[in-house]
Amino acid sequence: MIVLVLNTGSSSVKYQVINPEQEKILAKGVVERIGMSGAILTHKPHDRDEVRLSGEILDHKMAIEYVLSILLSKNHGVIKSKGEIDAVGHRVVHGGEEFSGSVLINEEVMKEMRRCIDYAPLHNPPNLKGINAAQQLLPDAPQVGVFDTAFHQSMPKHAYIYGLPYAIYKRHGIRRYGFHGTSHRFVSMRAAQMLDQPLDNLKMITCHLGNGASVAAIREGKSIDTSMGFTPLEGLLMGTRSGDMDPAVILSIMNKEELTLNEATTLLNKHSGLIGVSGLSSDMREIEDEYEESKRARLAHDIFTYRLKKYIGAYAAAMDGLDVVVFTGGIGENSPLVRKHALQGLNFMGVQMDEHKNEEQTKEERIVSKDQAKVTCMVIPTNEELVIAMDTMEIVKNGKET
Numbered sequence: 001m002i003v004l005v006l007n008t009g010s011s012s013v014k015y016q017v018i019n020p021e022q023e024k025i026l027a028k029g030v031v032e033r034i035g036m037s038g039a040i041l042t043h044k045p046h047d048r049d050e051v052r053l054s055g056e057i058l059d060h061k062m063a064i065e066y067v068l069s070i071l072l073s074k075n076h077g078v079i080k081s082k083g084e085i086d087a088v089g090h091r092v093v094h095g096g097e098e099f100s101g102s103v104l105i106n107e108e109v110m111k112e113m114r115r116c117i118d119y120a121p122l123h124n125p126p127n128l129k130g131i132n133a134a135q136q137l138l139p140d141a142p143q144v145g146v147f148d149t150a151f152h153q154s155m156p157k158h159a160y161i162y163g164l165p166y167a168i169y170k171r172h173g174i175r176r177y178g179f180h181g182t183s184h185r186f187v188s189m190r191a192a193q194m195l196d197q198p199l200d201n202l203k204m205i206t207c208h209l210g211n212g213a214s215v216a217a218i219r220e221g222k223s224i225d226t227s228m229g230f231t232p233l234e235g236l237l238m239g240t241r242s243g244d245m246d247p248a249v250i251l252s253i254m255n256k257e258e259l260t261l262n263e264a265t266t267l268l269n270k271h272s273g274l275i276g277v278s279g280l281s282s283d284m285r286e287i288e289d290e291y292e293e294s295k296r297a298r299l300a301h302d303i304f305t306y307r308l309k310k311y312i313g314a315y316a317a318a319m320d321g322l323d324v325v326v327f328t329g330g331i332g333e334n335s336p337l338v339r340k341h342a343l344q345g346l347n348f349m350g351v352q353m354d355e356h357k358n359e360e361q362t363k364e365e366r367i368v369s370k371d372q373a374k375v376t377c378m379v380i381p382t383n384e385e386l387v388i389a390m391d392t393m394e395i396v397k398n399g400k401e402t
């Protein structure tokens with residue numbers, strides 16, 4: 001089976017062509033600057049060099065058309081006809097309370113997805129544009145939606161209800177949803193496979209640390225809590241997002257700086273986090289390069305790891321124990337310093353990092369704790385596209401929800 005995986009953003013379309021039965025990526029790429037001047041397609045077939053092509057790409061439909069044409073092209077293509085694409089799997093950011101698993105997309109599902117736009121006004125509309133375009137361009141291929149929020153729908157009510165009047169939840173659906181679900185699900189399953197243990201036996205904390213970052217507490221394979229909430233702004237310090245803070249802070253800033261709602265949203269989402277504190281960069285590599293020289297880069301790094309450590313402690317308590325900690329995402333996979341600082345001093349709860357294994361520079365999934373440690377600490381590269389392709393295959397083959 002061949003699945004086209006699409007991740008559609010406001011001005012970009014990321015894609016992968018995957019054979020999920022063989023867990024093989026045939027090609028991947030991205031169209032950037034859709035609707036702007038200088039739109040560009042970067043395409044990498046698995047067995048040939050990367051190519052970069054520019055063109056005038058006005059909307060998402062044109063972008064997907066362009067992707068299909070390169071997938072079919074003589075020099076850079078990986079398929080001979082559009083008919084070889086058996087199904088399309090779409091990443092959808094917000095599934096609200098409607099979707100606790102991946103689904104075959106039909107008119108009813110589209111209606112529900114449109115209702116979720118309210119929760120993710122920046123993300124869901126481009127996701128829906130991608131689905132509409134793919135339906136038009138590949139009318140014979142079933143389309144499947146895989147939601148970032150779905151894995152966290154197993155959270156108990158006491159973890160997802162805010163301390164606000166309950167009517168606000170009932171009226172507007174304002175509650176904690178959680179994100180990065182596909183990644184948390186993938187690495188928790190891989191960890192159990194690597195340890196050769198059923199998920200049912202394990203209490204795990206998975207740390208997805210990229211530009212956006214979140215932690216999840218996973219008991220018996222189910223998410224029981226996660227650090228992102230109503231939006232991806234809650235929780236850890238992130239590249240450009242503030243994470244947790246006293247809600248009165250924003251009211252006070254809006255008042256003092258005379259900010260509009262849009263300006264306040266931009267402040268919290270784009271100018272805070274690592275870049276806001278350091279004044280240098282939102283990129284963890286640059287923060288670490290300046291760690292010894294710049295006090296504010298060091299402060300940003302320290303806030304990042306201190307918060308992560310607090311969440312790890314809190315989630316061990318939430319699960320009455322801990323067996324596994326997994327690090328993933330660009331930072332989780334590549335920064336020994338973040339892993340070291342986040343786990344430092346946690347020996348009292350059975351966490352013992354092996355310094356040598358932690359420093360190893362490899363892209364492989366691996367254990368980084370000491371052999372005798374009670375808690376196994378692991379680094380597992382995430383692969384959200386593979387999960388989307390696998391879910392898509394399962395749903396199309398079985399004609400049911402996962």
Ligand code: ADP
Binds near residue numbers: 331
């Ligand atoms: P996204 O959330 O956009 O998918 P990624 O998961 O690719 O992002 O993570 C990007 C982050 O990973 C950036 O902050 C980047 O600096 C960080 N990162 C990548 N490589 C390293 C490294 N070797 N050391 C520290 N941080 C790294």
